[in-house]
Amino acid sequence: MIVKLLFLRFIISNWPAMELLMQSLKMGINSELYIKDPESSDLGKKIVEHSISMIDEMGFERFTFKKLGLRIKSNESSIYRYFENKHKLLLYLASWYWGWLEYRMVFATNGISDPREKLKKAIEVLTQNVQEDSSVSHINEVVLNRIIIDEYSKSLLVKEVGKEKKDGYFIVYKRLVGRLGKMVEEVDKDYRYPNSLASTVLEGALYQYFLREHFSTLTDCDENITPTEYFTDLVFSILKKA
Amino acid sequence: MIVKLLFLRFIISNWPAMELLMQSLKMGINSELYIKDPESSDLGKKIVEHSISMIDEMGFERFTFKKLGLRIKSNESSIYRYFENKHKLLLYLASWYWGWLEYRMVFATNGISDPREKLKKAIEVLTQNVQEDSSVSHINEVVLNRIIIDEYSKSLLVKEVGKEKKDGYFIVYKRLVGRLGKMVEEVDKDYRYPNSLASTVLEGALYQYFLREHFSTLTDCDENITPTEYFTDLVFSILKKA
DNA sequence: CAAAAATAATAGCTTTACTATCATATTATG
C-alpha cells in the first residue's frame, strides 16, 4: 500500500518533467526522419522499442523490417508506413538519443554558475555510459546507448543525401555540440578550437567505449578508468587555468 | 632530356625504399583478409585500384563486386577469387592505408632523438591529409585517404566476427596506435592515458576531416586551421612540459 | 452505424551477395 502510494507520488511529481522531456525530444527530431510519428500509436512505439533491442542483438546490417515485423507480430508493410527505411530509423533513434542526452545535460547543469563546474558536469553527463533505464517507458536507454556506441557512425555516412537534408537529420546532434562548444568558450575565451574539442569529446567518448568493449589494448579505459575521467582530464588540461 | 634523366635518377634512388615499403606493407596485412594476394597479379592490382576509386565515387554501400567487374571488364566471380566479400576488401584497403602511414611515420621520425620533436613529427604525419599520390603505382593514396575518412568506421563494425579473427584483421592499426602511445609515454611517463590519447588522435583526425567536409559547423578546422594543428596543440597541452 | 483511417495479408519486383559449373585463355614445366 505504502509502496503503491509512493509510486503514485513519484509519477505525479515527475509528470511535468516527463512531459517537458517528451516535448523537448519531439520538438528536436526532424519530422522528415519518419513518415508517421511513431509516438502517435502503439504500433509505432513497438517499432521503436523492438528495433532497439533487435539492433542490439544482431547488429544493424542483419536487422531488417521483415524480421522486426515477425518479432512484433506485425507486418513488414505496416512498418514501412512509419519509416522509409532502416537507415532513417537509425537516424531517428540517434536523434532521440542525443535529444535525451541534451535534455539531461541542460537539466543537470542548469543551476551551476561557475563555468568550470558547469562544463565539468556537462562532460560527466555526456560521456557517462547509461546505467539506468529511466525516463521513457518504451525506450530502454541502456540498450539504446549500447547501439549508439556500436552503430552511430553508420548513421553519419551519407553519400546519398544532399547537404540540406543532411543538416536537418542532424540538428539535435549539432545543437548539442554547439552547446558544449559554448561551455568550453565560457571557460576559456582564448581557446581556438572549442567546436572541435566538443565534437571530439562526444565522438571520442563513444569510441573509447567501443574500444573498451572490442579492442581493449587500444584504450586505457577499463573497469577503473572511465572515458569520463579521461576526457575530463583532457579538457581541463587544455583549457587555461582560472 | 634533363627531365627524363632526373626522373630516372629518382626512380633508381627510390627503388630500395620502395621495395622496403612494399615488403613492410605486405608483411603487415593479415593474409586472412584475402583469398588470393591481389599484389600477385594484374587482375588483383586492378581490383584494388578500381575498388578505391569506385568506393570514393559511390560510397561503400552502393559499391558491389558486380559493378567493379563491369568497370574493369572482368568477371564478378573472378573478383570473388581474390576477396571473400566487399567488407574484407575494405579491411584490406584499411590495413594497407594504416601500414603505409605507419611506414611513413617510422621513416619520418627515425632520426629524431628528442621525444617531443619525435611525437610532434609523428602527429604531423598521421593527421595530415594526403596530398600526393606518391609511392605505389596502382594505389592512389589521395583517394584512399578520402575513403578511409568516409568509410573507415564501417570496417570496425564487426558483430559477426569473433575476437580472435577481429584481432588479426586489425593488427596494423593496433600496432600503429601502440607506437603512438609509446611516443606519448616517452614524453610524459606520468600521463595516465597514453593509449586512449593515441587512439583519440588517430580516429579524431579522421573525424575532424569528415566534419570539415560534411558538417563544417561542428569543427573549427577549415582552410586555415588543420586537424594537425588542433591535435598538436591538444596533445602538447595535455602532456607535462619539459 | 457508416466512413475514414490504420493495419494485415499476399504477391511481386529488383538488387545484392553470393555459389556452382563449365568453357576458354594463359602460363609453367618437362
Added chain:
DNA sequence: CATAATATGATAGTAAAGCTATTATTTTTG
C-alpha cells in the same frame, strides 16, 4: 613445343534484402 596446371571468363542460379502495390480486414471516430 606440348600439355598440364592455373587463372580467368561466361552463364546460370539461389536466397535474402529492400522495397512497392493491391486488396482485405480491423479499429477508430464523427
